[in-house]
Amino acid sequence: MPNTNKAVKYVQILLLAVFTMVICVSSFKSMRANAWFFNAKNTLQTVNVQNNNQQELQLAMEAINIAIELDPKHPHYLQLSAHIKLLQLVAINEANNDILLAYKQTEQLLLKSVAVRKTWAETWIALAQVVSYQEGPSERVYEYIQQAKKVGPYKFDVQLGIIQIALMNWQQLPPKYKALYVNELKLAVKHGHKFARAFEVAKQVEALPILCLSLKFGTHFEPVRTSWIFKKQCK
Structure with a gap:
């Protein structure tokens, strides 16, 4: 009986250790994702869109993409990614397939964001703007x-x-x-x-x-x- 109790305790300790490790790994990933998120935000603060700073925008996009890889469903990361895509399109006037694809990708990012957080007004209005670029003043907009x-x-x-x-x-x-x-x-x-x-x-x-x-x-x-x-x- 004592051996059985010891075995049960060992199993409990092992499970607790595994659970603690999972939490630590998850927390570490969240911290890394958050760091890349702020990296992207800080990069954006140096951007003057009117001067067509595409290089800085690309750096911001690369940073937020890493954050999304680490935490794919975080609404803030998805919204910021969509915002950067829109800034990249500001200086481009040609209506080609690449731009239309970029609008569609931005729309999908915003849809994922509002699916997770439906109470964020800024994301809803950004979604309306992106869809209006594609459809005009439609009923969906x-x-x-x-x-x-x-x-x-x-x-x-x-x-x-x-x-x-x-x-x-x-x-x-x-x-x-x-x-x-x-x-x-x-x-x-x-x-x-x-x-x-x-x-x-x-x-x-x-x-x-x-x-x-x-x-x-x-x-x-x-x-x-x-x-x-x-x-x-x-x-």
């Missing part, structure tokens, strides 16, 4: 926008993303999108100095005149019309 608004109704990045989608597709914008655009514009101006980013977005999609015209009417936009940024951008 509208559904993703509504999901972003549901989980982040007061987030400026969500409002700015909706404004960008509307301006980018202005010539083919359905009535419900135009109503959404006006509503988000009213909400966005309440963020004060942050609204300056809307002018940058409008310039990126070559729709600054549309934004300026939108702001020239209505009491909601009076604070913007008296600002220096409006006078500078909307001459």
